[in-house]
Structures are given as C-alpha cells and as structure tokens.
Amino acid sequence: MDARLQVTDSSGRRLVTLDKPVFLIGRRTAADLQLVNADVSREHAEITNDGMRYLLRDRGSRYGTFVNGEQITERPLEHGDRIRLGRTDAIELVFMTDGSSSTHISGLRDIGSDADLRQMAAILNGLRALGSGRVLEEVLTLVLDSALDVTKAERGFIMLARPDGELEFKTARGRGRITLPGTSFTTSAKIPREVFQTGESRIVGDLMEGNLAGMHDGTIAIGIRHVLCVPLNVNPMATEQNIKPHIIGVLYLDGRERTTILSQQTRSSLEAFATQAALAIESARLYAESAEKARIERDLLVAAQIQQALLPTGSFETSFVDLAASSVPCRTVGGDFFDYLDLGARGFGFGLGDVAGKGAPAALLAAAVQSNFIAQAPVSGDPADTLTRVNNALLRRAIEARFATMFHGVVDVDGNLSYCNGGQEPPLVLARNDGISWLEEGGPVLGLLPGATYAFDRVKLEPGDLVVICSDGVTEARNAAGEEFGRERLIEAMAGCHGTKPDSALERLFGAVRKFSQGTPQGDDITGLVLRYRGRPN
Amino acid sequence: MQIDQKMSGDITVVHISGDITLNQGGDVLLKDKIQSLLQQGAKKIVLDLGGVAYVDSAGLGQLVQIHATTKNQGGALRLANTTKKLKDLLVVTKLVTVFDSYESEKEAVASFN
Numbered sequence: 001m002d003a004r005l006q007v008t009d010s011s012g013r014r015l016v017t018l019d020k021p022v023f024l025i026g027r028r029t030a031a032d033l034q035l036v037n038a039d040v041s042r043e044h045a046e047i048t049n050d051g052m053r054y055l056l057r058d059r060g061s062r063y064g065t066f067v068n069g070e071q072i073t074e075r076p077l078e079h080g081d082r083i084r085l086g087r088t089d090a091i092e093l094v095f096m097t098d099g100s101s102s103t104h105i106s107g108l109r110d111i112g113s114d115a116d117l118r119q120m121a122a123i124l125n126g127l128r129a130l131g132s133g134r135v136l137e138e139v140l141t142l143v144l145d146s147a148l149d150v151t152k153a154e155r156g157f158i159m160l161a162r163p164d165g166e167l168e169f170k171t172a173r174g175r176g177r178i179t180l181p182g183t184s185f186t187t188s189a190k191i192p193r194e195v196f197q198t199g200e201s202r203i204v205g206d207l208m209e210g211n212l213a214g215m216h217d218g219t220i221a222i223g224i225r226h227v228l229c230v231p232l233n234v235n236p237m238a239t240e241q242n243i244k245p246h247i248i249g250v251l252y253l254d255g256r257e258r259t260t261i262l263s264q265q266t267r268s269s270l271e272a273f274a275t276q277a278a279l280a281i282e283s284a285r286l287y288a289e290s291a292e293k294a295r296i297e298r299d300l301l302v303a304a305q306i307q308q309a310l311l312p313t314g315s316f317e318t319s320f321v322d323l324a325a326s327s328v329p330c331r332t333v334g335g336d337f338f339d340y341l342d343l344g345a346r347g348f349g350f351g352l353g354d355v356a357g358k359g360a361p362a363a364l365l366a367a368a369v370q371s372n373f374i375a376q377a378p379v380s381g382d383p384a385d386t387l388t389r390v391n392n393a394l395l396r397r398a399i400e401a402r403f404a405t406m407f408h409g410v411v412d413v414d415g416n417l418s419y420c421n422g423g424q425e426p427p428l429v430l431a432r433n434d435g436i437s438w439l440e441e442g443g444p445v446l447g448l449l450p451g452a453t454y455a456f457d458r459v460k461l462e463p464g465d466l467v468v469i470c471s472d473g474v475t476e477a478r479n480a481a482g483e484e485f486g487r488e489r490l491i492e493a494m495a496g497c498h499g500t501k502p503d504s505a506l507e508r509l510f511g512a513v514r515k516f517s518q519g520t521p522q523g524d525d526i527t528g529l530v531l532r533y534r535g536r537p538n
Numbered sequence: 539m540q541i542d543q544k545m546s547g548d549i550t551v552v553h554i555s556g557d558i559t560l561n562q563g564g565d566v567l568l569k570d571k572i573q574s575l576l577q578q579g580a581k582k583i584v585l586d587l588g589g590v591a592y593v594d595s596a597g598l599g600q601l602v603q604i605h606a607t608t609k610n611q612g613g614a615l616r617l618a619n620t621t622k623k624l625k626d627l628l629v630v631t632k633l634v635t636v637f638d639s640y641e642s643e644k645e646a647v648a649s650f651n
Contacts, residue, residue: 357595424630
C-alpha cells in the first residue's frame with residue numbers, strides 16, 4: 001500500500017510520496033519533508049511504514065503533533081487524516097493512501113462511517129431509553145463530535161428552534177473535540193433555515209458553484225465551501241403515518257475540504273443518526289424542563305405553606321363577635337388575604353384584601369399589605385387613618401401598576417361598626433328580615449395614588465347581624481356559560497342567614513359559588529369573611 | 539389585544555380592542571404604547587376603550603399608571619367610550635375621579651380644544 005501526504009502551505013499545495021520506511025518531517029534541511037515555520041521543530045515528527053500500516057510519531061516536538069485536532073504521540077494513520085504541526089493551521093498535511101480516489105476504497109470508507117454512525121445511534125438510543133438526566137449540553141456535544149468524526153467536516157453546529165421559531169446556536173464544535181468559542185458563527189443563514197422549514201437535508205458541494213456565492217458571502221469569506229445540513233426530526237415516521245413532522249432544529253456541518261461530507265451515503269446515514277440525536281436532545285431538554293418545573297413547583301408549595309401560615313385561623317370569637325374566614329387561591333399561591341386583631345378599647349379590628357394580579361408576585365405583595373395593615377391598625381385613630389397609612393407605606397415601595405384593594409372595619413362592644421373601604425367590592429350587612437346594606441364609604445385602591453384621601457363611616461350593628469366581605473373572586477366567579485355570580489346571587493345565598501353562626505353562613509356562600517360555577521376553573525382567588533355581632537356580653 | 543392609533547390635529551387617538559389583562563399581556567402592551575407616544579412628544583392622548591370587553595385588576599392598575607405617567611410628563615390622557623363594566627369597576631375601586639371620561643371619542647377630542 002503506497003501512501004502520500006498532501007501538503008498545503010504558503011507555497012501552495014503538493015503531493016509528497018511516503019517512499020521510505022522512516023519518513024522525517026521537520027525544519028532541518030535533511031528532513032524528508034522540510035517545512036519552514038516557527039511552530040515546526042527541527043525534527044518534528046516521523047511516519048514509519050512497516051508494510052502493514054503507517055504510523056505517525058511525534059519526535060518530542062516543541063509545539064506538538066495533532067491528528068484531526070487531537071494531540072498525539074503515536075497514531076496509526078488512516079486515509080483522510082489531517083495532520084497539524086504546532087499551533088497554527090498555516091501548514092496542513094492530509095494523509096492519503098493510494099487509490100483513495102477509486103470508488104472502491106471510498107465506498108469501503110463509507111461503510112465504515114455507516115457502522116460508526118449506527119453505533120452512535122445505538123448509544124444515543126440507549127441514552128434516551130434510560131430517560132436519563134444527561135444534561136442537554138452533554139448530549140449536543142456527543143452528537144456533534146460523532147458527526148464530525150465520521151464526516152471529517154471541520155466544524156459542526158447544532159441549532160435548535162426557539163419558541164418563536166427562530167433557530168439559535170446551541171453548541172459549536174470543531175474537529176478534535178474542541179468547543180468553538182462565541183455564541184454566533186459565520187455559517188450560511190439560508191441553508192439551515194431552509195432545512196428547518198422543509199425538513200429536507202441539504203448538501204451544498206461548493207458554495208461558489210451555481211451562482212450561490214452572492215447569498216453566502218460570509219461563509220465563503222472564511223473559506224468554508226462545503227456544507228451538509230440535516231434536520232433534527234423527532235417524528236421521523238411522520239410522512240408515512242401522515243403525522244406532522246416535528247423538527248426541533250438542524251445539524252449543520254461544514255468544511256473547506258471535499259471530504260465524505262458530500263457523499264450521498266454519508267448523508268443518508270447521517271439522517272438516520274440525526275433522528276436518534278433529535279430524540280436524545282428532545283428527551284434531555286424535556287428532562288431539564290421538567291426538573292426546572294419541579295423545582296419551581298416545590299418552591300411554590302413552600303410559598304403556599306408560608307402564605308397559609310401568614311393567615312390567622314379561619315375561625316375566632318371574642319365575647320361580643322365571632323367570625324369565620326377562608327381563602328381558596330386559584331393557583332398554588334394567591335393574592336387575597338384576611339386578618340383580624342384586638343384593638344383594646346376601640347374594639348375588634350378585621351380586614352380583607354385583594355392584590356391585583358395572581359400567583360407568586362401577588363402573594364408577595366399581599367403579604368406586604370397584610371403586614372402593613374397589622375402594624376398600622378393599632379396605632380391609627382380610625383379605619384380611614386389605617387388605610388391612609390397603608391396606602392403611604394405601599395407607595396414608598398411602589399411596584400409599578402401593582403395595587404391592592406382592602407376593606408377594614410372595627411366593631412366595638414356595643415355593635416358600633418366603623419369602616420373604610422379602599423376600592424374593595426362592597427361588603428354587605430345582613431340585618432334582621434334579610435335587610436341588606438352595602439359598606440361603600442372609603443377611598444381608592446391602595447398603593448396607586450399618592451395623596452389619596454380615605455373617609456370612614458359608622459353603622460350600628462344589632463345582635464345577630466352579619467358582615468359579609470368577599471374578594472371579587474366571589475362576585476366574579478363564572479359558570480360554564482361565562483356568567484358572573486354577581487351581587488344578586490350573593491344576596492340570595494345569604495337570605496335567612498341572619499343570626500346563624502359565621503362558619504355556616506360562609507359555607508352557605510361558598511356552597512352557592514361552587515353550585516353556580518359547577519367546577520368551571522376560576523380565574524381569581526376566592527376569599528370570604530363573615531363576622532357576627534353577638535351583642536353586649538352580660 | 540389590538541392597538542390602533544390616529545391623529546386628530548395635535549391629539550393622538552389610541553383605539554384599543556380586546557381585553558386588557560395580565561394573562562394576555564395587554565397591560566404591558568398598553569404601557570409600552572403610551573410610553574413610546576410620550577417619547578415622540580405626544581401631549582394630548584385620547585384612549586378609546588369602546589372595543590374593550592374586559593379589564594382585570596392588572597389592566598386597571600396600568601390604566602392608572604399611564605394616566606399618571608402622562609400627567610407627570612406634562613400631558614393629559616382622557617378616556618372615551620368606557621363600557622358599563624369598566625365604569626362599574628372604576629366606581630367600586632373609587633378610581634372614577636382619577637380619570638376624565640367622555641361618552642364618545644368626538645367629545646373627548648373636543649374637550650382638548
């Protein structure tokens with residue numbers, strides 16, 4: 001078997017026959033291949049031939065000898081191997097065995113590639129079967145390195161589709177298992193997009209041919225002329241089973257040399273490989289997503305526990321009032337809250353609030369409003385004063401366009417209720433014989449308007465009177481037809497409840513909402529508080 | 539949510555259709571729109587809400603916010619065609635006095651002259 005080196009350096013490209021048992025490469029004049037370059041040592045490397053194979057050996061060079069990007073001390077050479085001496089690409093040596101141009105040999109070579117790819121596909125399949133927690137990065141790297149090994153392309157990229165449908169570079173590898181630095185690369189923009197959209201592989205033999213040069217300026221400028229791009233399709237049977245293909249991105253390989261990159265066989269085996277790769281990538285991605293989701297859900301559950309802990313118990317009584325309250329968030333955590341406290345001679349204070357928005361941000365703001373309320377109420381003169389203070393406190397830490405509505409009342413031992421309504425759905429007072437009145441006096445929502453003024457009003461409660469406060473999740477609860485629960489149904493639900501225990505009145509209300517909505521998912525938290533004046537204790 | 543805009547003299551009329559809600563991101567869209575108008579030097583803005591079926595609490599907060607932002611930058615924002623539902627919401631939250639509201643776009647535009 002005769003072999004040659006294709007040498008490319010500043011003086012051009014030439015073929016050198018490896019016609020000696022020991023073939024010396026170096027800077028010294030006596031070398032069989034003399035190369036003049038600062039990175040090449042005087043006696044850099046040698047290629048020996050024992051009749052069976054060619055062996056490349058580093059002769060203790062200063063800057064090292066590399067095969068296909070990998071540093072070696074000794075390595076049997078195979079047709080197509082690229083040898084680099086030192087750190088630069090200024091000189092490139094490609095090892096070629098005789099007859100390499102014959103279809104017979106290159107055919108053999110392709111069978112080798114197929115086998116390699118089949119093996120890789122099996123490994124990837126195994127990875128997927130494990131449903132493994134292999135990180136996405138690792139899988140991408142593995143896929144690219146295998147593809148590069150087999151095709152002998154110089155660079156490999158995996159671009160994955162973002163949710164908006166644009167392709168994004170995920171991993172870039174160069175031959176020799178190196179990660180290419182940076183986040184954007186000079187590649188054809190057109191080819192990957194077309195492959196992604198059509199799901200058809202593309203081989204572009206030479207970007208200079210076929211008047212394509214103009215469209216691929218950037219790529220040609222860095223010398224890249226040959227491109228192989230295959231889709232990453234996680235649904236390869238799509239066409240046969242009439243299912244939509246699901247393409248998650250593309251595998252893009254390119255190089256300056258015509259290597260096996262251009263062979264049809266490489267292409268078809270790479271397509272098969274890409275399918276396994278796509279599945280492995282997708283499962284790694286889903287795994288990462290579900291792990292992240294699980295983490296967030298755990299956090300939210302903890303937040304929900306904290307939030308429930310922040311709320312006082314749902315039933316309470318003093319010598320002259322008793323109450324029941326409950327909050328059902330529509331998500332894990334909610335933006336509603338209620339609280340109550342003893343205000344000494346002024347009586348018993350209670351409040352219910354609702355923060356704009358939902359989920360975690362609303363829950364945090366709700367906690368802030370609630371703690372402000374509890375802190376301000378004991379030092380305030382009246383309910384309007386309390387809400388003025390809460391409003392100012394919230395404005396000092398303003399979160400843009402975020403606000404809360406809140407109702408606050410204080411009832412004394414004689415049943416005198418003073419209250420202030422800060423933009424909250426008006427609570428109703430249920431008097432004897434289902435007499436209804438609404439508690440509307442107050443001011444605007446909290447945390448939005450600097451200098452907002454709040455007023456309070458007084459109402460006299462008789463023994464057995466109920467004060468029913470709801471968040472707007474109650475009055476705006478919807479049924480399947482999209483109708484709202486509304487105030488009329490609230491009045492209906494409370495009819496006949498005068499004098500009853502607060503927890504049964506509250507259950508009556510929530511029961512009515514449940515019956516009305518019939519399991520229709522609700523868009524808002526549902527919170528209610530019922531307070532009963534029991535009369536002056538004896 | 540869809541936002542269209544037209545000029546009536548030096549008055550910018552912004553027509554909104556769809557819901558202004560947190561879930562659909564309408565609140566942020568609206569804010570961005572008004573901010574870009576203010577940056578372009580708009581001082582008189584009419585917000586035509588005739589095509590708005592639903593405003594949630596986040597949307598309401600945003601309406602107040604853009605009203606304040608416009609005022610702070612020496613401009614004025616007036617509402618036109620507010621639906622019954624939105625009017626009720628403004629009454630309950632006692633924000634009704636914050637806004638200058640007009641029955642029609644024509645009246646709102648005329649109020650600037």
